[in-house]
Amino acid sequence: MANVKLEGVTKRVGNRLLVDNFTVNIRSGELVALFGPPGSGKTMVLRLIAGLDTVTSGRIYIDDQLVNNLSPARRGVGMVFQSFALYPTYTVFDNLAFPLRKKRLAQSEIKTRVEKIADILGISHLLEKKPAYLSGGEKQRVAIGRAIIKEPKVLLMDEPLTNLDAKLRILVRTELRRIQQELGITTIVSTPDDQEALSIADKIAVMRQGKLIQYDDASSIYQKPSHIFVAQNIGTPQINIVRAKILVEGKNPILDLNFAKIKLSVDIAKIGQYAGKEILVGLRPSEIMVGKVSVGDQPIRAKVEFVELLGAETIVTLSVAGENLTAVVPPETPLEVGDEAYLTLDEATIHVFDPDSGESII
Numbered sequence: 001m002a003n004v005k006l007e008g009v010t011k012r013v014g015n016r017l018l019v020d021n022f023t024v025n026i027r028s029g030e031l032v033a034l035f036g037p038p039g040s041g042k043t044m045v046l047r048l049i050a051g052l053d054t055v056t057s058g059r060i061y062i063d064d065q066l067v068n069n070l071s072p073a074r075r076g077v078g079m080v081f082q083s084f085a086l087y088p089t090y091t092v093f094d095n096l097a098f099p100l101r102k103k104r105l106a107q108s109e110i111k112t113r114v115e116k117i118a119d120i121l122g123i124s125h126l127l128e129k130k131p132a133y134l135s136g137g138e139k140q141r142v143a144i145g146r147a148i149i150k151e152p153k154v155l156l157m158d159e160p161l162t163n164l165d166a167k168l169r170i171l172v173r174t175e176l177r178r179i180q181q182e183l184g185i186t187t188i189v190s191t192p193d194d195q196e197a198l199s200i201a202d203k204i205a206v207m208r209q210g211k212l213i214q215y216d217d218a219s220s221i222y223q224k225p226s227h228i229f230v231a232q233n234i235g236t237p238q239i240n241i242v243r244a245k246i247l248v249e250g251k252n253p254i255l256d257l258n259f260a261k262i263k264l265s266v267d268i269a270k271i272g273q274y275a276g277k278e279i280l281v282g283l284r285p286s287e288i289m290v291g292k293v294s295v296g297d298q299p300i301r302a303k304v305e306f307v308e309l310l311g312a313e314t315i316v317t318l319s320v321a322g323e324n325l326t327a328v329v330p331p332e333t334p335l336e337v338g339d340e341a342y343l344t345l346d347e348a349t350i351h352v353f354d355p356d357s358g359e360s361i362i
């Protein structure tokens with residue numbers, strides 16, 4: 001167990017900035033997801049922590065020790081790559097034993113440790129098989145086993161679930177979380193999948209173009225995105241973004257959406273500079289209430305354009321004053337294409353962003 005600290009970590013190759021002044025503080029035993037679209041620098045951050053690449057500037061600490069100049073082997077880090085990279089001619093036992101044999105441990109010690117890890121990972125029955133005879137999920141467990149058998153202080157996993165099919169991915173991610181908690185090992189997992197990040201991580205680091213945009217616990221990342229990029233990339237279905245204006249009448253700021261005016265209970269000092277200006281508003285599909293009858297004193301009238309039944313929930317596309325909004329409703333909501341419907345928004349769940357910087361305003 002160890003904490004991991006990155007301070008102003010920067011990686012430049014030629015004139016390209018691959019990682020830009022990246023700072024995070026990961027506590028011992030935490031599972032952190034590095035989340036971002038392809039090309040955002042996730043793999044590079046993992047490689048820098050592992051020591052497979054060197055930083056251009058900044059400092060990396062593992063267990064409060066500066067590791068910038070330590071070789072990968074001396075950093076106490078285990079890494080699982082996207083491709084699993086098992087030795088095809090070795091059995092599962094030998095794949096797991098390999099890192100221990102390199103350390104020249106005694107046969108009996110190797111056997112005990114391989115069996116213990118295989119037990120934790122639920123692969124004891126596969127020890128005599130070769131990788132070609134394993135399913136994707138089984139190979140993945142062997143790859144994890146090989147990374148943790150040396151008892152590293154930190155486990156790094158580069159998109160460990162991306163090569164699994166959709167159903168298996170959900171099963172294995174639950175397993176991965178269980179194993180991580182059982183071992184209590186500080187773990188950093190990269191993923192381009194927001195649902196994966198939300199479901200397994202204590203904290204999520206959202207990256208864009210080598211920069212850290214937000215670092216927070218999973219529920220804050222979802223509920224309080226600090227930037228429109230976070231709002232648009234975390235949450236399925238995607239958040240609705242609509243244009244609006246801030247009006248100030250007396251003491252109360254009002255959000256003037258095309259289809260509704262909503263009183264905001266925020267301090268005027270916080271939002272006064274936006275008076276009369278256009279801003280961007282984010283409305284999460286799950287936070288738009290939709291019914292067949294109007295409720296409240298300000299019903300928002302909409303037309304149902306499209307209904308998608310998913311079983312546990314229904315996704316509806318609504319047109320409201322010329323804008324399309326997506327909403328998620330309970331499956332028993334009796335909505336059909338062409339119906340008239342009424343929307344209710346809850347001020348507490350509305351996100352407002354500066355249109356130029358993308359930063360969250362309230």
Ligand SMILES: Nc1ncnc2c1ncn2[C@@H]1O[C@H](COP(=O)(O)OP(=O)(O)O)[C@@H](O)[C@H]1O
Pocket residue numbers: 013016018036037038039040041042043044045
């Ligand atoms: N060794 C390298 N030299 C130059 N550019 C690189 C190198 N490694 C990665 N890149 C570039 O850096 C960017 C970030 O890559 P990467 O860390 O692989 O992103 P991710 O894992 O988020 O998809 C990409 O644009 C990639 O092409």
Ligand SMILES: [Mg+2]
Pocket residue numbers: 042043044158159
């Ligand atoms: Mg990558």
